[in-house]
Amino acid sequence: MFKKHTMIDIILESSLKAITDNYFESKIFSGDKNQDQTSGVFSEKWGKTDYARNINKINDFQRKWFYELYGFDNEVAFVEFLSDKKVILDAGCGLGYKAAWIAELAPHATVLGMDFSDSGMAASKFYSDIKNLFFIRGDIADTDIKTGVVDFVLCDQVIMHTENPENTFKHLSGLLTENGVFATYVYAKKALPRELLDDYFREKTHQLSNEQLWEMSAQLTELGKQLSALNIEVDFPEIPLLGIKGGQQNLQRFIYWNFIKCFWNEELGDELSDATNFDWYSPSYAKRFSKDEFLFLITENKLNIDFFHSEEACYSGRFSK
Numbered sequence: 001m002f003k004k005h006t007m008i009d010i011i012l013e014s015s016l017k018a019i020t021d022n023y024f025e026s027k028i029f030s031g032d033k034n035q036d037q038t039s040g041v042f043s044e045k046w047g048k049t050d051y052a053r054n055i056n057k058i059n060d061f062q063r064k065w066f067y068e069l070y071g072f073d074n075e076v077a078f079v080e081f082l083s084d085k086k087v088i089l090d091a092g093c094g095l096g097y098k099a100a101w102i103a104e105l106a107p108h109a110t111v112l113g114m115d116f117s118d119s120g121m122a123a124s125k126f127y128s129d130i131k132n133l134f135f136i137r138g139d140i141a142d143t144d145i146k147t148g149v150v151d152f153v154l155c156d157q158v159i160m161h162t163e164n165p166e167n168t169f170k171h172l173s174g175l176l177t178e179n180g181v182f183a184t185y186v187y188a189k190k191a192l193p194r195e196l197l198d199d200y201f202r203e204k205t206h207q208l209s210n211e212q213l214w215e216m217s218a219q220l221t222e223l224g225k226q227l228s229a230l231n232i233e234v235d236f237p238e239i240p241l242l243g244i245k246g247g248q249q250n251l252q253r254f255i256y257w258n259f260i261k262c263f264w265n266e267e268l269g270d271e272l273s274d275a276t277n278f279d280w281y282s283p284s285y286a287k288r289f290s291k292d293e294f295l296f297l298i299t300e301n302k303l304n305i306d307f308f309h310s311e312e313a314c315y316s317g318r319f320s321k
Contacts, residue, residue, distance in 0.1 A: 088154070095126070
């Protein structure tokens with residue numbers, strides 16, 4: 001039996017045919033109660049939501065957005081990008097659907113999906129037929145992967161949930177080969193009332209049960225649904241001191257961006273909308289960045305900007321050595 005801390009090296013240095021298991025454990029001890037709580041709520045989210053039944057909805061929604069976030073016109077362009085990538089890491093892979101998608105698009109590559117929660121075990125069973133895909137329970141801020149061996153690191157919608165996103169960014173970008181690419185996404189800072197409510201509520205998460213959090217998430221979904229059904233457009237005044245943008249806006253989006261996240265998407269339906277609201281308000285760690293803060297993080301780690309994307313929800317892009 002191989003030691004756990006050497007398993008990643010064994011995967012990367014061995015013939016894929018020699019590896020008979022697709023799930024391993026690396027370092028999984030954070031020592032930080034808020035990181036443990038954050039990991040726990042994602043395990044709860046992935047365990048409660050029927051992703052197997054909703055996988056097609058998730059794939060369609062996430063893939064369209066993925067192309068926008070990381071600057072690919074379509075799947076053909078993404079396949080071309082992956083064509084020379086031999087080792088790929090999906091850092092914070094969750095239930096692994098993006099890692100599986102990438103492994104299928106790049107059958108020549110070894111694809112690692114790593115997550116701090118126990119979701120990788122479920123993913124390893126769900127995608128057991130993909131022979132170039134491996135799942136590891138480990139800390140993406142300290143992966144146990146040697147520096148300079150990964151050609152493409154993807155950390156999509158995850159890095160903000162680590163104890164110190166700046167250190168995680170430095171660690172993951174440090175894994176890259178000489179011409180490697182790091183693609184990541186951070187939450188964007190929003191209007192002051194929304195930021196204050198988000199910060200206040202995250203201090204209260206430890207006092208609430210998962211049942212209470214799920215109940216509130218469903219209530220937020222219903223609020224978003226009802227506001228969307230009104231379909232009201234209002235010419236709102238700008239309030240710069242509060243960070244509130246003026247202009248013609250839908251009422252639901254105005255409340256959503258400036259005051260409270262009440263996510264609702266008709267294509268995804270109630271269950272996945274509930275999970276999205278749960279995803280936002282339950283974790284202790286969910287740091288937001290200004291555009292300047294994110295750009296500083298990129299330049300501080302001596303990365304080049306190959307593609308940069310900005311929208312109300314986030315900043316994202318592809319950055320190379």
